[in-house]
Amino acid sequence: MSSVENTGPPVRPGDQDTDGMDEARRAALLRLAKYTAPAMLALLLSENAAHATTFA
Amino acid sequence: MRGVHVSASVRRLPIEGGLLLFDASGNNLFAFNETAGHAWDLLAAGRCDEELVNEFAAWWGIPAARAGSDLSAILAQWGRLGLVTGPDFASAPALVRPGSTQVSVAQSCRSQSISAWTCTIRGISIAFAIEGQFGQTIRSLFQQLENPDAVPETRLEVRPVAGDEMVLLTDGTERIRTADSGQLVGAVYQTVLERIHPGINWLAIIHGAAVAHRGAGLALPGPSGSGKSTLAAALLAAGYDYLADDMIALAAPDGAILPWPLPLSIKPGSITAVAAQYPELAEAPSYRTKGVDARLLIPPMTAWDAAPTSLRFLIFPRFSAGASAELRRISAFEAVKQLLADRIWFGYPITEARVTAFLNRLNDSAAYALTYGELGQAVRLVEQVAR
Numbered sequence: 001m002s003s004v005e006n007t008g009p010p011v012r013p014g015d016q017d018t019d020g021m022d023e024a025r026r027a028a029l030l031r032l033a034k035y036t037a038p039a040m041l042a043l044l045l046s047e048n049a050a051h052a053t054t055f056a
Numbered sequence: 057m058r059g060v061h062v063s064a065s066v067r068r069l070p071i072e073g074g075l076l077l078f079d080a081s082g083n084n085l086f087a088f089n090e091t092a093g094h095a096w097d098l099l100a101a102g103r104c105d106e107e108l109v110n111e112f113a114a115w116w117g118i119p120a121a122r123a124g125s126d127l128s129a130i131l132a133q134w135g136r137l138g139l140v141t142g143p144d145f146a147s148a149p150a151l152v153r154p155g156s157t158q159v160s161v162a163q164s165c166r167s168q169s170i171s172a173w174t175c176t177i178r179g180i181s182i183a184f185a186i187e188g189q190f191g192q193t194i195r196s197l198f199q200q201l202e203n204p205d206a207v208p209e210t211r212l213e214v215r216p217v218a219g220d221e222m223v224l225l226t227d228g229t230e231r232i233r234t235a236d237s238g239q240l241v242g243a244v245y246q247t248v249l250e251r252i253h254p255g256i257n258w259l260a261i262i263h264g265a266a267v268a269h270r271g272a273g274l275a276l277p278g279p280s281g282s283g284k285s286t287l288a289a290a291l292l293a294a295g296y297d298y299l300a301d302d303m304i305a306l307a308a309p310d311g312a313i314l315p316w317p318l319p320l321s322i323k324p325g326s327i328t329a330v331a332a333q334y335p336e337l338a339e340a341p342s343y344r345t346k347g348v349d350a351r352l353l354i355p356p357m358t359a360w361d362a363a364p365t366s367l368r369f370l371i372f373p374r375f376s377a378g379a380s381a382e383l384r385r386i387s388a389f390e391a392v393k394q395l396l397a398d399r400i401w402f403g404y405p406i407t408e409a410r411v412t413a414f415l416n417r418l419n420d421s422a423a424y425a426l427t428y429g430e431l432g433q434a435v436r437l438v439e440q441v442a443r
Contacts, residue, residue: 028117029117031115031116031117032116032117032118034090035091035116035117035118036089036091037091037126037129037130038088038089038091038092038095038126038127038129038130039088039089039091039092039130040086040087040088040092040133041074041087041088041089041393041396041397042086042087042393042394042396042397043084043085043086043087043396044084044085044086044396044400044402044406045082045084
């Protein structure tokens, strides 16, 4: 497994020096701020019965 | 995560802001967050192993070790759900509940009282025979439609069967067997809807209330206790037209809301909030629901004959005592997530075409989250977007 640091400039959440920051770096920082571990939010299991409904 | 591939039966549906997967083999829908969506796209594009980890880590700007750990967790979950295949994943367990086709009425349960009555709705007469407390509850909602002299065209029966299960029979044919009273209520409603709108093709059925203003439909989806019926009552008092409570039925192809104007059920904690607009509530018939005695606001009979109304707005209400009212625009994906987390029905089997048509309808509508603690403020905020 190679290191991320070898694929481009390091991006740290604590970077405050945004003056003159190029668009790519700004976008990378925004992505990092948005990162959350991949997760399931909701699911709808089909009913195994014709015309079954699922509301109260 | 060696040799992992997306399953052939799984499709990513077109919606931004998150990942919505449709599994045609199990007829299931899954909503995942945006980072899961990126991982899925990489996987679908053929990335695997270190390549997958490195590309994911580089895009989000996170250490490769963190990416590897997070990807392993979501891939394991997708493997368990049958959304991906690979040598590390056993075949997915069945998620759907096995159906039952045999009617065996438990004689020991037959001693309960039976509520039997006939209603005429939109010119169609339906006989109901429902056992136990459940029957009295349903009957109170249809009370204003009772017509004892009518000759029924359809007979709808609910009986207890073995264990806690109940069975719904339509003209003697089993339609659903379940221990979930919510499912049973839904199945009864849907049976009635299909009889009074023969030949209807459903797009989706949502748990919620609905009102209309100048031909624009406002859906108020939400779980029990969210304040949707109380908000609907306040909007009606402000001049909106009543469309539905408890169930919002959207017809294909364009998602028009069909009228389902059951009495609005106002719970004890909300009666004061609408007492000024509805002084008759103090003497209104009561209705036992969720362990409390609610009061029923009965709409005029003509509400059943209203024309289907195009869905324009989805407003997800959430009553929070003492909170300042706030209306916040949400994405179509956020709306889908909330609908999946509560109650929505896409028919059986769920088809990609039906869900996609619903998403298109959703993309053409505007969705909002409404938090409110005071009803007047909530009405004013809704009016800002709906008028």
